[in-house]
Amino acid sequence: MPTPQAATHAVHNQPPPPGPFDLWADDIGLRDALAREGADAFAAHIATYAALAGGELLRLADDAHRDRPRLKTHDAYGRRLDRVEFNAAYHAVMDAAISHGVAGLSWAQPQPGAQVARAALSYLHYQAEPGSSCPLTMTHAAVPVLRQAPALGAWADKACAFAYDGRDVPMADKRGVTLGMGMTEKQGGSDVRANTTRATALGADGEYALVGHKWFFSAPMSDGFLVLAQAAGGLTCFLLPRWMPDGQRNRFRLMRLKDKLGDWSNASSEVEFDDAWAYRIGDEGRGVPTILQMVMLTRLDCMLGSAGLMRMALRQAVHHARHRSAFGKRLVEQPLMRSVLADLALEAEAATALAMRVAGAVDRAPHDPHEAALARIATAIGKYWICKRAPGFINEAQECLGGIGYIEETLLPRLYRQAPLNSIWEGCGNIQCLDVLRALAREPETGAALRAEWQAAAGLNAHFDAALQAGMAMLAAGSDETGARAFVERLALLLQGAALLGARHPLARDWCAARLGPAHAATYGSLPAGIDIDTALDRLAATA
Known part of the structure; x- marks a missing residue:
């Protein structure tokens, strides 16, 4: 008589699959x-x-x-x-x-x-x-x-247009189009003025033929691309379409797709231009100023994206902690885990508050000089800081799940691979810091905008006031390139503090104590005494 099969695969003390989520209701x-x-x-x-x-x-x-x-x-x-x-x-x-x-x-x-x-x-x-x-x-x-x-x-x-058309056909046959970008070349990287792609004017006004390459040609499936090339008058901005106005395919060759760490759903490529047809935007020699407005908006999306990654990683960690037990309690009831989750919540809320504050400045910039100056400087500051914080944040969220947080069936490995991209794309950290130094030196209204933003929150928190005093002195003294990262980090923390305090955010006091106070520590979960962990976790209550 056969022996009954042992029940060796009973699944218990495991959380249910997370989601679906209502990303509005729980944020x-x-x-x-x-x-x-x-x-x-x-x-x-x-x-x-x-x-x-x-x-x-x-x-x-x-x-x-x-x-x-x-x-x-x-x-x-x-x-x-x-x-x-x-x-x-x-x-x-x-x-x-x-x-x-x-x-x-x-x-x-x-x-x-x-x-x-x-x-x-x-x-x-x-x-x-x-x-x-x-x-x-x-x-x-x-x-x-x-x-x-x-x-x-x-x-x-x-x-x-609110219309997507993924077909590879001329622009005239589409209701909506998508755009990519080609700025970076092998020899120059972020130094786009070292670009060697040449643009030769054709007979018709504004039309050029491009010969050269792009080391990173972003979203090569797009209908058109904004590219930089050297015309007779210097570095110039062009629209290079996939199809030429006569209905023929444009003369460029996609050499290969990049094999990337993450961002797997999106294509990035290398390309060569062989007398590719392009249309000039702006004057010859004004390529960088012409494309700067695009760069500011893409950098804003870098910080928004990093804030979004943080939020989703926190959501996964909280879900796990609420459904998993260890040592006789749910993880969310364990004091040290509560401290980690609360600290992550402080970071995520501050990232969202600053990113949306910058979005508000961009919105009001055309009609408000202060907001325009703030958008100019805070975009680079926020892009540097929030994007730098995302990879470590998501790794901490993985730890909240333990080993399963490293397994592909969970969402966290995908988020972790994605996290470094925003600090690299649209100018790495050093480029953002140099941009901040350049803006402060050449556009004094940007420094005035920072001071005004900080001073609007003065008197609301003792830790912030102490940091504000030091920050004002630091901003007056300026920074050289060697100290630029520490300088920009401090500007970012003061902006986050001002955004939270100005909003009368329920976590503003605790964030200031944890990030600006003397007990600030480098690792998540190392919160100073007196932090209201319950309030931080209660704001996550809608997360399933």
Whole structure:
């Protein structure tokens, strides 16, 4: 008689699969920031997208990320295609994002708060499928650059459209288009003035032929690309379309797709231009100033994306801690775990508050000199600091899950691979610090904007006031390049403190004690005495 099979695989004390999440309902900080920065009129629209992002898009992201893009250089008969093919899930994600305005809302509905609302959509989308945020961000940021050239009005209009069309066909046959970017070359990296790609003027006004290469050609599946090349008058900005105006394929060759650490759902490539047709934007020699507005907007999305990654990682950690027990208690009841989770909550809330404050400054910049100056300097400061904090934050969230946090079936390995990208893309940390030093030296209104922002929070917290006094002296003295990182870090902390205190944020006092006070420690969970852990964790109560 056979021996009954032993029940060796009983599963207990394991959390249920996380999600779907309502990324609006469980993020009090986002809801408060939206109201504070003047975008309450868009709340219902954003809430709708938040539910979609935390459910269907998060599910689609699994296939979009797992099934990486593939480069198809030729068809079966030897004709060049230079086409990137994607899983259907990627196209579904892009369609949902563009149809809800992740790329175009701020331009299609230009009213007060529109930039803040689009920033919120970007923050939410990044939590669901960050790879597709690359073409979404560049499409959004390219619009004000394209509008500098009246002849490219149709391109700008279609970049704003709430219509996604993933077909590889000429722009004239599409209701909506996406944009990529080509700035970096092998020999120059961030030093774009060292670019060697040459642009030769053709007979028609504004038309050029480009010969050269790009070491990073972002989102090569896009319909058009903003690129920098050396014309007779110096470094110049161009729109280089996938298809030429005569309906022929443009003369560029995709050499390979980059094999990246993360960001697997998105394609990045190397490209060579062989008399590729391009249209000039701005004057010859003014390439960097022409494209700067795009760069400021993409850097804003870097900090929004990092804040979003933090929020999703925290959500995963809290879910696990609420359903897993150890040593006779749920993890969320264990004092040390509570301290870690509360510290992560402080960091995530501060990242969101600062990113949305900068979005508000960008929104009001066209009509408010203070906000314009603040947007100019705070974009670089916030991009440096928030993006630097994300990888360590997500690793700490992984630790909250233990070994399973390192397993691919959970979301955290994907978030962890994605986390370093935002500190690299659109200028690494050193570039951001140099930009801050340059702005303070050449645009004194940026320093005045920082002082005004800080002083608005003076007298609200003793730790902040002490740091403010030191910060004012530091800002007056300035910094050389050697000390630029410590200098910018301090500027960022003061901006975060001012954003939280100015908002009367419930965690502002504890954040100031933990980040600006004398007991500040380097690792998460090393909170000073007196921190109200219950309040920090209570704000996460809606997280399933």
